[in-house]
Amino acid sequence: MSATAVSVPMPAVPRRRRSPEEVAAAAPVTAPKRVLLAAPRGYCAGVDRAVIAVEKALEHYGAPVYVRKQIVHNVHVVSSLEARGAIFVEENEEVPAGELVVFSAHGVSPAVVQSAADRGLRTIDATCPLVTKVHKEAVRFAEDNHILLIGHEGHEEVEGTYGEAPESTTIVNNPEEARTVQVDDPDHLIWLSQTTLSVDETMEIVDILRERFPNLQNPPSDDICYATTNRQVAIKKIAPQAELVIVVGSANSSNSVRLVEVALEYGAKASYRVDFANEIDEAWFVGVASVGVTSGASVPEVLVQDVLRLLAEYGYGSVEEVVTAEEDILFSLPKELRATMKAAGDPTYKMGAKSNS
Numbered sequence: 001m002s003a004t005a006v007s008v009p010m011p012a013v014p015r016r017r018r019s020p021e022e023v024a025a026a027a028p029v030t031a032p033k034r035v036l037l038a039a040p041r042g043y044c045a046g047v048d049r050a051v052i053a054v055e056k057a058l059e060h061y062g063a064p065v066y067v068r069k070q071i072v073h074n075v076h077v078v079s080s081l082e083a084r085g086a087i088f089v090e091e092n093e094e095v096p097a098g099e100l101v102v103f104s105a106h107g108v109s110p111a112v113v114q115s116a117a118d119r120g121l122r123t124i125d126a127t128c129p130l131v132t133k134v135h136k137e138a139v140r141f142a143e144d145n146h147i148l149l150i151g152h153e154g155h156e157e158v159e160g161t162y163g164e165a166p167e168s169t170t171i172v173n174n175p176e177e178a179r180t181v182q183v184d185d186p187d188h189l190i191w192l193s194q195t196t197l198s199v200d201e202t203m204e205i206v207d208i209l210r211e212r213f214p215n216l217q218n219p220p221s222d223d224i225c226y227a228t229t230n231r232q233v234a235i236k237k238i239a240p241q242a243e244l245v246i247v248v249g250s251a252n253s254s255n256s257v258r259l260v261e262v263a264l265e266y267g268a269k270a271s272y273r274v275d276f277a278n279e280i281d282e283a284w285f286v287g288v289a290s291v292g293v294t295s296g297a298s299v300p301e302v303l304v305q306d307v308l309r310l311l312a313e314y315g316y317g318s319v320e321e322v323v324t325a326e327e328d329i330l331f332s333l334p335k336e337l338r339a340t341m342k343a344a345g346d347p348t349y350k351m352g353a354k355s356n357s
């Protein structure tokens with residue numbers, strides 16, 4: 001099962017049109033023009049599951065369905081669901097008592113769950129199972145340890161994980177904070193992380209922490225999820241061969257922003273993030289033979305195909321897919337929703353959400 005794309009008008013971003021001829025005249029390209037298309041890219045199973053959860057909630061309960069925060073960090077997905085009757089709110093207090101609210105893929109703290117119960121809201125929890133795993137780790141390890149949570153303060157996922165054990169958790173945003181963070185008991189210390197960070201930067205932070213606190217414990221398994229890791233591995237392979245890397249994804253999508261950083265770090269001469277193909281500045285193509293393309297874990301494939309169409313207009317019609325992993329992870333839908341779908345005779349209640357590619 002995959003979430004269905006809905007046609008929503010592209011935003012009216014003025015095109016800074018340079019024709020293919022103007023781009024070619026600005027600097028001749030001698031090597032054959034080509035696109036290196038990363039795989040895996042785009043939707044992960046957790047995003048697919050969250051989007052399907054809202055779609056199915058609309059189908060089975062009818063509009064409006066309230067969604068706390070952006071269900072996933074993508075402008076197009078949010079606009080598509082709004083067009084179908086989803087109402088996005090920042091907090092439970094904006095949802096009328098008794099109504100249905102869906103919690104986003106990024107997860108929520110126990111305080112948010114409690115506030116929904118206090119308001120008598122019906123809830124569907126679309127938290128990605130891999131985020132739930134980190135929450136459970138936080139609860140378990142907080143019993144005997146202090147947690148150093150590597151992640152970006154203010155990001156919804158970090159707020160949710162922190163909220164599981166606020167008295168026992170300190171957020172570490174970056175290497176600088178790793179050098180200065182203070183702890184009471186360095187012998188009962190464990191690190192956890194946000195799921196969508198740069199793998200390399202996270203390990204740099206862990207190394208700094210371990211140098212200062214040699215008894216720092218590792219989590220039982222990686223918190224950075226398979227989808228984040230796989231998309232970074234794919235762009236690392238492409239970046240050294242690409243003069244330009246275009247990442248499709250929204251500005252508030254942590255894993256999309258990390259893909260731009262990783263592309264630059266691994267040798268791309270330039271890298272830009274765009275929400276839509278019409279944000280591409282054709283001046284980026286001047287003198288460029290090889291263009292890398294990828295997309296963040298919250299990006300539907302239709303947006304990547306729009307970018308490929310624009311690239312083809314500018315002579316980059318030859319597309320080579322660079323496959324570094326196959327993704328076959330399936331997540332079942334949220335249990336509250338499955339029960340409703342089953343009771344309504346919807347045969348898709350058993351099907352799993354999955355990655356794009």
Ligand code: SF4
Nearest residue numbers: 044046047128195225
């Ligand atoms: S990026 Fe990873 S943690 Fe986030 S929704 Fe996707 S699979 Fe889950």
